[in-house]
Amino acid sequence: MKFIKENGPHIKSNDSTSKIMTRFLIALTPIICFAIFKNSVIVYSYASKGFIESLHPLFMIIVGALTSFISETLYYKIVLKNDLRTSLYESYRSFGIISGILLALVLPPNIPLWLVSFGSFTGSIIGKMLFGGFGQNIFNPALLGYLFISASYSNLMGSPFNAYELDTIGGATPLSNLMNFNYTGSFENIVSPFGDLFNLFVGNIPGAIGEVSKLLIIISFIYLVITKTIKWIIPTIYVTTVFILTFIISKYIDAGVWYSLFHILSGGLLFGAVFMATDPVTSPLTTIGQILHGLSLGILTVLLRFLTPYPEGVMTSILFMNMLVPLFDKIGIKARNNIRNIIIIVITFILIIIISILNITHKLDKNSSNVSELDSKVNILEVKEDGNKKIYEVTSKGWGLIKADVEVEDKNIKSIIIKDSKDETQWNEIEKNNYIYKVIQNQNNIDKLDAVSGSTYSSNALKNIVKKVKIEEAK
């Protein structure tokens, strides 16, 4: 009787890498079904789009998955010089299709298919294969593909509204709407245009095809935690941190709990936290490392949402924290030896949180003071309406007081007729530089226009008129 000679434990647990990845795919299935239902079935039934056109989201997912698989196979075959059978097997085992599907789920519904393919290709090759294949990548390959898409062709990505929503909702996505109101405002301004919080929860709002249904994401999360598939500490701490930070901010601006709930339920926060941030290769292994990772992600997302012109902060913050994962693991190893080693780290994080909150509240103050400053300088005397044309009679403070009539058609300023500018010194400089014409040309980014040298007050007065009228029109 021949016996096998071997070291090592001779019994092993039942779990394996392929089983874990299969469970992950199973958890994505309800979200894929909802994405297709919301963006294909409803669009086909209610809006006037052809059958093949309505199936666009399904094609997006298929194209994303196939491109990852094929590009990895080609890399194994051409660059690493294997034969075809080995390349297919290795490509199957490195589970590229998961990153392809995840990429397709964070893209808006009108994106052209070749762009999905481009993102999937660059994500797989540059984000994963060039670093050494499965288990060696630093960045999440789906997010890296998304980064390439938005850096190269952001104007071709299409709007986040599918055909049905363009007819019924129009306007902005929840987060860009929030930005328009300078992050403060009432329930009616921020939440009500999209129904109420329940709509945000179920997913009846515009956005990328996979990230809108928070209910399904939470159900998938519970399934993944019960079957011990993902690192559950990261999403929990991430979402909790965002909730607590926005709760503190909401107390400062006198809004209710709905403000924090709105922040959690809008954008790609839940989707990114559950499916992107927990990617096993690009997240920390130690428990304390995972806690720090979730904490840092939460702080960075809140900072990016409030202090930068980008409405969404999740994808960037996950990519950024992917770089810091070895640092979190180093801290985690030290903490496992002796928990007292990380007191300094805890103090640092508390200081970072305090400084972030102070910065955000300072900016909110500045924004509101800007608005009130504008109100003190420009005064709207009367609005005359004539069909879709409006005429605003305004006064604006320059050296003295400028009186003007602003003609608006379809939310765009057509002309400014100066009634009275006798108190302005150097008004001829304004006329010589054709400044009124320039002000009307640049009405959509008026802050970038320079004042006329020599008549700064008058130029600023004209700019303030445009700003005020635009704000009135946006309401």
Place this chain on the structure above:
Amino acid sequence: MSGLKLDGKKEMSISSEIVDFSNPSRVYVPLMNGNTICACLTKAGKKVKKGSIIGKREDLDFPILSPVSGTVVDIKKCLYQNGEMVDTVVIANDMKETLVKKNIVSDITKYTKEEFVELLRKCAIKGMGGSDFPTFLKYKGEVEILIVNAVECEPYLTADLMLCKLKAETILDSITAIMKINNIKKCFIAYKENNTIVRDAFMEYIENYNDIVLEPVKNIYPAGWERFLVKKVLGIEYDRFPSEVKVVVNNVSTIYSIYKALKYQRGISKRIVTISGEGFSIPINILVKIGTNISTVIKEIGEYKGENLKFIAGGPMMGNAIGGDNLIVTSALGAVTIISDTEDEINECMGCGRCIKVCPAKICPAFIYKNVNNKEKLKELNPELCVECGLCSYVCPSKLGLRDAVKIAKKKVKE
């Protein structure tokens, strides 16, 4: 709490009675103590009696005794339980069981501590839970608390449990004697809370004994680890040896062999061995002479089932698959496990972090595996704390050889 609940599979061999196979015609005594080579003090042709000294561990003056009476036939290389061929004394058994000195002590508590330690050394009492550590070293200093390890956390093993079932009263007498001789204040008998056989066996007699307490521990692996037991039962931690905190941890079979030393002033010659596993037709506990070639016993009991079998000396987590079945029973061999090989698909490390969560020694096997060639990084990761329990390799979904990597790292750090 780190550690993992494993399927114990104790039911396979626990219901059987112990079958006696303690009369082999030939006995093989390896000249080894644990992994230390011992000197040979006999030669071919000499006549030996049961208890004669045939070898010695030089650095500790620790003897190796003959388990039978007879004639030394040869000194040759045989398969030892770590998988290597070592020098072994082959003795032909004359079946007469002649003792060196026949002695029966009436009151086993009448020893001084120095006499006790010397007795343990002379009778070559060693740890029977697998460590093969000379027991007299543990009792040299002051002892306040004794923990008796009846946990038997490895799957498939039931030898210690059967010993508790049959000899509970003897074990309790032995403990009482040890406590009186060494001035030990309290004794805890630790057992896994789901092994009711131990609790029922001791419950009959335990009220008659003061200062001996039954202590159940949770059903996780490796609950039988010394450091784990001291932390769980007493709540204290030590640096390298439990003697620093005046605690002695002994396996329950060792306690029984100490009884033999105290009562009859001789070492042990037999022990219970579990033969279990899905690859064997009749899982059973047997009573064999130390030095028996176990393949002769197995041929008499039953047969192997299945293909691609592994013959493991010890339990499936910490034992080695030695590649043959002519293994020699030593006092440290508690079981033989025969299971079939599993086809494992090996992948790259995917960074799931499960090995770090389950490690009872609180080191990070995944990072040691990734940095196994980098001596600077290994020093920060402390691979020398590893107990080689094997949980990291058990739980890894990519089926990596993590325990082997940590063993290599241990050697590298020592250089």
Place this chain on the structure above:
Amino acid sequence: MKIFKYLFKENPVFVLVLGLCSTLAVTTTFEKSYMMGLVVMIILILSNLIVSLIRKYVNNEIRIPVYIIIISTLVTIIEIFLSRYSKPLYDSFGIYLPLVVVNCIILGRALSYASKHKVINSLKDALKCGIGYLVAISIIGLLREVLGNGTLTLMNDISSLTGYKEVIRIFNGNIFPNKLFLTSGGAFILLGIIIGFINSIKKGKEV
């Protein structure tokens, strides 16, 4: 193919990876890149010449300040020249024209080669490095502008000096122009791809 060996064996941008700051910052159009290459080449030749001429009279301890004074004088002369005769080009270079003073190629060649060799050899070395740099930066500028902007600017900003103006539009579709290559991140990615390409050719030749 001796020319390729001459240009790419010890190319300061692709092999030695020096002087990347000015390389990646000004290569958004083809014209800016070859003008920068010409500027660096001229300064390199002149500085190598002067440094090699005075190498015997300079003390070891004050080598670096002396060489920097020489190089910055040359750069200032070129700056004044450009600002007088071609203001659009001077404006579009921005701060990267003064930064040529601390360009690693010029200072490095001065310290490591010109201060230890004869004038003729220093001039040869400056010519080799300068032409290599010119070719490298032109390639990067060409690729970045064609792929990133879809145009090819042969001469636009210095057209007042030469009287010739030509901007060719090559791509205007959806795939190209690709805005990524106009950003600094895209420049690094393009540089990485080119260096990888050259390394793989070299490795193929060795085998």
